[in-house]
Amino acid sequence: xxxxSPSGDVxxxxxxxxxxxxxxxxxxxxxxxxxxxxxxxxxxxxxxVTVIWLAGRHExxxxxxxxxxxxxxxxxxxxxxxxxxxxxxxxxxxxxxEATRWSLEAGALLRAHRExxxxxxRDAALQPLAMAETPYRQRLMDNDSRGPxxxxxxxxxxxxxxxxxxxxxxxxxxxxxxxxxxxxxxxxVPLDAGGFFVVTYSLRDTLIELxxxxxxxxxxxxxxxxxxxxxxxxxxxxxTGTRVFTSQQMVDLPGVTMMLRVxxxxxxxxxxxxVLTGLVTVVSIGLVSALILLARDTRRRLRVESDLAxxxxxxxxMEDSVITGLxxxxxxxxxxxxxxxxxxxxxxxxxxxxxxxxxxxxxPTELAHEYQTxxxxxxxxxxxxxxxxxxxxxxxxxxxxxxxxxxxxxLINAQGVQTGWMSAFLDISEQRRVEELSRASQERLQASAxxxxxxxxxxxxxxxxxxxxxxxxxxxxxxxxxxxxMDGATAADLSMAMQRIAQQAGRAGQVIRSVQDFVRxxxxxxEAESPQALLDAxxxxxxxxxxxxxxxxxxxxxxxxxxxxxDRTLVEQVLLNLARNAMQAMDLPELTQRTLTIRIATxxxxxxxxxxSVADVGAGIDAAVAERLFTPFFTTRSEGMGLGxxxxxxxxxxxxxxxxxxxxxxxxxxxxxxxxAAGVLPRK
Ligand code: ADP
Numbered sequence: 001x002x003x004x005s006p007s008g009d010v011x012x013x014x015x016x017x018x019x020x021x022x023x024x025x026x027x028x029x030x031x032x033x034x035x036x037x038x039x040x041x042x043x044x045x046x047x048x049v050t051v052i053w054l055a056g057r058h059e060x061x062x063x064x065x066x067x068x069x070x071x072x073x074x075x076x077x078x079x080x081x082x083x084x085x086x087x088x089x090x091x092x093x094x095x096x097x098e099a100t101r102w103s104l105e106a107g108a109l110l111r112a113h114r115e116x117x118x119x120x121x122r123d124a125a126l127q128p129l130a131m132a133e134t135p136y137r138q139r140l141m142d143n144d145s146r147g148p149x150x151x152x153x154x155x156x157x158x159x160x161x162x163x164x165x166x167x168x169x170x171x172x173x174x175x176x177x178x179x180x181x182x183x184x185x186x187x188x189v190p191l192d193a194g195g196f197f198v199v200t201y202s203l204r205d206t207l208i209e210l211x212x213x214x215x216x217x218x219x220x221x222x223x224x225x226x227x228x229x230x231x232x233x234x235x236x237x238x239x240t241g242t243r244v245f246t247s248q249q250m251v252d253l254p255g256v257t258m259m260l261r262v263x264x265x266x267x268x269x270x271x272x273x274x275v276l277t278g279l280v281t282v283v284s285i286g287l288v289s290a291l292i293l294l295a296r297d298t299r300r301r302l303r304v305e306s307d308l309a310x311x312x313x314x315x316x317x318m319e320d321s322v323i324t325g326l327x328x329x330x331x332x333x334x335x336x337x338x339x340x341x342x343x344x345x346x347x348x349x350x351x352x353x354x355x356x357x358x359x360x361x362x363x364p365t366e367l368a369h370e371y372q373t374x375x376x377x378x379x380x381x382x383x384x385x386x387x388x389x390x391x392x393x394x395x396x397x398x399x400x401x402x403x404x405x406x407x408x409x410x411l412i413n414a415q416g417v418q419t420g421w422m423s424a425f426l427d428i429s430e431q432r433r434v435e436e437l438s439r440a441s442q443e444r445l446q447a448s449a450x451x452x453x454x455x456x457x458x459x460x461x462x463x464x465x466x467x468x469x470x471x472x473x474x475x476x477x478x479x480x481x482x483x484x485x486m487d488g489a490t491a492a493d494l495s496m497a498m499q500r501i502a503q504q505a506g507r508a509g510q511v512i513r514s515v516q517d518f519v520r521x522x523x524x525x526x527e528a529e530s531p532q533a534l535l536d537a538x539x540x541x542x543x544x545x546x547x548x549x550x551x552x553x554x555x556x557x558x559x560x561x562x563x564x565x566x567d568r569t570l571v572e573q574v575l576l577n578l579a580r581n582a583m584q585a586m587d588l589p590e591l592t593q594r595t596l597t598i599r600i601a602t603x604x605x606x607x608x609x610x611x612x613s614v615a616d617v618g619a620g621i622d623a624a625v626a627e628r629l630f631t632p633f634f635t636t637r638s639e640g641m642g643l644g645x646x647x648x649x650x651x652x653x654x655x656x657x658x659x660x661x662x663x664x665x666x667x668x669x670x671x672x673x674x675x676x677a678a679g680v681l682p683r684k
Pocket of ligand 1: 636
């Protein structure tokens with residue numbers, strides 16, 4: 001998978017922009033997305049800084065705490081040291097009786113206490129009685145300057161006298177002969193026998209001697225005034241860190257108050273001061289990395305989503321534009337998807353179709369069982385759907401049926417597993433209608449061709465027959481005229497016979513005329529005739545022949561038949577023709593039961609048609625004869641013309657009806673033709 005840069009995405013999106021509104025929306029969406037990420041990054045940064053700062057602060061507090069504890073310990077060490085010193089000083093009282101001995105003892109004490117500079121024995125008026133100096137330094141003070149007026153000693157001893165206990169003076173500077181000096185402090189211890197012992201402390205040496213060396217090693221330790229002025233400093237001068245920690249503890253002594261100040265430096269760099277901060281930093285780096293990965297992943301997902309949305313839009317557009325109905329079914333036969341074209345085809349909504357059970361609502365009720373069986377076989381994989389598709393009939397929501405062509409293919413998911421069937425549907429009702437139309441026009445064409453052939457023949461015949469018929473007619477009329485003058489029964493018989501001859505000749509002439517009219521395609525006026533009347537006109541002739549051929553005639557008429565719209569003479573001719581053919585077919589010596597059945601009944605929706613049928617129990621029609629039955633001049637009889645059926649069909653078709661035949665049961669043939677009922681326009 002290729003990962004394009006975000007700017008690449010933007011360019012791709014920008015190229016697809018078609019309008020100003022789209023551009024604004026795109027930029028706004030991009031800006032919002034960046035803003036969101038910026039906000040998240042900012043929040044993470046703030047969180048990290050806070051955590052690191054808190055960790056650092058925690059460490060500082062820890063360091064400060066340690067320093068404070070150390071300083072407090074140092075102050076308590078200092079106090080106990082000073083207390084012990086007071087006791088040592090007090091021990092000198094034993095030697096007050098002897099001055100030399102006292103000096104010796106004081107010298108020994110000074111050797112033991114390096115922080116002491118000088119020990120004095122003064123009387124109650126602060127006049128020095130004896131003194132001893134530290135052996136560790138060159139002589140610091142002359143005895144003159146240490147008279148009763150020495151202000152620091154006076155201050156300490158006044159306080160001691162007031163308290164009745166040892167007291168200290170504030171620090172004072174003692175100048176040394178080499179120009180520099182040191183800070184010192186006086187301790188005045190009142191004696192039981194009156195007078196005082198005064199000890200001069202060097203502040204710096206006090207720090208060195210009375211405070212543990214471990215404190216001094218890492219830190220700078222100092223005595224300061226309460227206002228912060230440094231009096232004496234000891235300890236590390238090297239500053240290893242940049243950061244200074246300070247702890248100040250009050251050293252409250254009788255007569256004086258000082259501060260002990262401890263300064264420490266950080267040894268490690270500030271950024272990774274300890275494990276906690278280190279850990280937090282590692283976690284933070286992990287968090288930021290995860291965030292970056294998440295951002296990349298989100299971007300990739302967004303791109304995939306947008307590609308998917310494009311593909312979906314493309315698919316939807318495709319589905320909506322096709323006129324082919326599409327339907328997907330799962331392996332249980334439930335519809336899982338239908339497109340718009342399919343819904344339109346069957347008239348059901350997508351919801352109605354998808355929520356339906358395995359019996360689809362568009363299956364015609366009478367065929368549902370058959371379809372269900374077919375579907376079960378298909379789903380079980382017993383039969384594969386034909387590649388060229390198969391035809392079926394569906395039902396619309398309004399109940400109307402329509403033919404469809406179905407193509408089916410297995411539905412395979414991304415894992416290569418079949419999850420159902422996908423089917424495409426084509427509504428072929430229009431195709432069917434066109435086929436039907438072309439078949440009808442084909443038939444009409446054939447009918448016209450037949451008409452032309454029959455027409456030619458008929459005009460020839462009518463021409464040939466008109467003359468002899470006219471002659472017969474005039475001879476009959478002449479004979480009748482001659483008979484008029486005669487009397488008797490014979491004359492009456494002859495007269496009737498002659499009249500019949502004239503009548504039949506007239507009828508033949510009429511037939512010929514109507515054929516002529518018919519051939520000339522003059523639309524003869526059709527009239528509403530009652531079927532009974534039509535039958536009555538031909539029945540005497542049929543009966544005559546039936547008697548001759550020993551045929552039993554059966555006429556069956558539906559009650560209250562409507563009138564029929566027809567050219568009466570022609571239709572009578574058709575009936576006569578069919579009846580004659582039927583009787584001739586039964587003219588078989590072995591046939592004992594000869595029955596001719598003529599039946600007239602209504603047919604079709606709203607009794608629109610009248611169906612005439614003429615049935616016999618004759619030899620029937622074999623396949624070879626059936627093929628050529630309506631061909632003009634085809635006949636199987638020696639005296640036959642072979643024009644009868646051909647003309648009959650032409651006449652019936654001219655009326656908009658149909659002439660057909662079928663086998664009669666148990667034997668024989670039924671000829672059947674239809675004519676429109678009166679009040680119904682014939683089909684052209
Ligand atoms: P024709 O009667 O002059 O032979 P048609 O056109 O009326 O001419 O009949 C053609 C042929 O059709 C007949 O020769 C006969 O073989 C056959 N045919 C007609 N009607 C029947 C029928 N009812 N039963 C058996 N054959 C028939």
